[in-house]
Every structure is written in C-alpha cells, then in structure tokens.
Amino acid sequence: MLAEKLRIPVVASGDLFRQALEKQTELGKKAKLYMEKGQLVPDEITIQMVLERLKAPDTANGAILDGFPRNTNQAKALDEALKKQNKGIDRVIYIKVAEEEIIRRLGGRWICRNCQTPYHEVDNPPRVKGKCDRCGGELYQRADDKPETIRKRLEVFLAETAPLIDYYRRAGKLVEVEGGRGSASEVTRKILQALDR
Ligand code: AMP
Numbered sequence: 266m267l268a269e270k271l272r273i274p275v276v277a278s279g280d281l282f283r284q285a286l287e288k289q290t291e292l293g294k295k296a297k298l299y300m301e302k303g304q305l306v307p308d309e310i311t312i313q314m315v316l317e318r319l320k321a322p323d324t325a326n327g328a329i330l331d332g333f334p335r336n337t338n339q340a341k342a343l344d345e346a347l348k349k350q351n352k353g354i355d356r357v358i359y360i361k362v363a364e365e366e367i368i369r370r371l372g373g374r375w376i377c378r379n380c381q382t383p384y385h386e387v388d389n390p391p392r393v394k395g396k397c398d399r400c401g402g403e404l405y406q407r408a409d410d411k412p413e414t415i416r417k418r419l420e421v422f423l424a425e426t427a428p429l430i431d432y433y434r435r436a437g438k439l440v441e442v443e444g445g446r447g448s449a450s451e452v453t454r455k456i457l458q459a460l461d462r
Contacts, residue, residue, distance in 0.1 A: 266453040267329055274323050277331035278315050280381060282306060285314075303409055303417030305335055305425060312342045319346075327355075336425040340432055357433040358456055360444035364419060371415050375404040389449065 268275045282300060285293030292310065299306045315333050318324075334340040347353050362370075373386040375395075379402030384391050391397060395404050409418065433439045440459045444452045 266449065267456060270453070270457060271327075271329065273327045273329060275331050276315065276318050276324065276328045276333070277381075278311060278333040278335070279331075281314055281318060300409055301414070303414040303421060305421060308336070308338050308342070311335075312339055315343075316346050334429065337428055337432060340429055354433075354436075354438055356440050356460060357429075357438045358459075359430055359433075359439055359441045360452065360456070361441060362445045366445050367419065368412060368415050371410045372412060374410055375406055377402040378405055379403070 279300075282293065282296040286297050286300075287293070292314065295310060296306045305311070311333070315330075319328065330343075334343050344354070370385060370388070373388070375384045375386060375391070376382070377384075377397035377400065380397060380400045382397055382399050384397075384404060391404060396402070397404060409415070430439065440456070442452065442455050442459050444455075447455075
C-alpha cells in the first residue's frame with residue numbers, strides 16, 4: 266500500500282531470499298538453513314544481496330526497505346554504501362504491535378506466491394479461498410509462520426533488531442506508529458500522516 270502511494274518499489278530482504286530459495290540457487294540453499302530456524306542469515310550474504318538489488322534502475326527515486334537492516338552491522342553497512350552514492354535513509358518506520366497480536370497475525374497469514382500480497386484468514390480473507398484477489402496467484406503459508414518459529418523470530422528481533430530503534434531515533438529518523446489495532450489501510454494512513462509530519 267505504501268509503495269503504491271509513494272510510487273517507489275519495496276525491497277524486502279526476506280522476499281529476495283525466498284525467491285532465491287524457489288530458484289534453488291546457492292544463495293537460496295544457504296539462506297534456507299537459517300530461515301527455517303527463524304535465525305538471521307549471516308551479514309556477509311545479506312548485505313551484498315540487498316546492496317546489489319538497490320543498484321537496479323527501478324530504485325533510482327528511492328525504495329521502501331522491508332526487513333533490512335536487521336542489526337547494527339547491517340545498518341552501518343547500508344549507511345556507508347548509500348553515503349558513497351550521495352544517498353541516505355530518509356525515515357525509519359517503527360510499527361508497534363503487541364507480541365500476542367504479532368503471533369495471531371503471522372499465524373493466520375497467507376501470501377500470494379506470484380505478487381506477494383498478504384492476506385489474513387480472519388482479518389482480510391481473499392474473495393476465493395487460496396486465490397489472490399489481485400492476480401489470481403496461489404496463496405501459501407510461510408514455513409516460518411509456525412508458532413514456535415514465530416517465537417524464535419521475535420526473540421531474534423528483541424536481541425538483534427530492537428537496538429536499531431535507538432540507532433535511528435538518535436539519527437532523528439525514527440517515525441513511530443501504533444499498528445496493533447485497525448485495518449492495514451488504517452495503519453497505512455497513520456504511517457503516511459506521520460511521514461508528512
Ligand atoms: P522476513 O520475510 O523479513 O520475515 O524474513 C524471513 C527470514 O529471512 C528471516 O527470519 C531471516 O532468516 C531471513 N532474513 C530476512 N531479512 C534478513 C536480514 N536483513 N538479515 C538476516 N536475515 C534476514
């Protein structure tokens with residue numbers, strides 16, 4: 266929704282890994298070992314992959330990074346790489362949602378294999394079960410959206426990613442939005458309002 270409004274592409278590190286996995290590339294096979302356990306893929310693989318993606322012409326006017334950076338080392342590498350190109354991070358959106366609600370949302374999540382549009386079996390079901398409203402693609406549940414893997418991912422978030430909240434707050438770039446209640450479009454509206462401020 267944000268990408269459509271802001272007219273810039275989404276670059277999601279998790280999507281890049283899942284595409285590599287589907288194509289059975291070496292990168293995909295390596296990443297799978299970590300993804301299925303809910304752990305972070307090593308920085309040397311992740312940073313290079315995302316920076317490579319950001320060289321594509323569709324990101325010339327910017328991009329929404331989703332899932333990257335996930336730790337301070339990745340954030341610093343990103344800052345350095347962007348600085349060399351006279352670019353930088355404008356804003357970092359921190360969507361705050363309680364842990365139990367995250368588990369409920371991920372547990373009921375279905376994603377389109379073709380266009381990545383997410384659905385929720387209760388909050389936002391597709392018109393036809395198992396089929397994407399937008400493109401008719403097949404919907405699937407991620408292997409790491411199982412309760413035990415979700416809990417591991419939350420642990421990893423607290424230990425490795427949460428320090429970035431302060432990192433970007435100190436840089437004056439953090440935008441905090443309550444995401445625990447309301448529909449996806451309501452939260453999107455809140456994000457756009459916060460970005461305008
Ligand atoms: P996501 O789609 O963002 O939830 O990511 C799914 C999985 O891909 C994560 O649990 C990690 O195993 C891996 N992954 C995605 N982004 C990163 C990243 N920036 N650094 C390390 N691992 C990542």
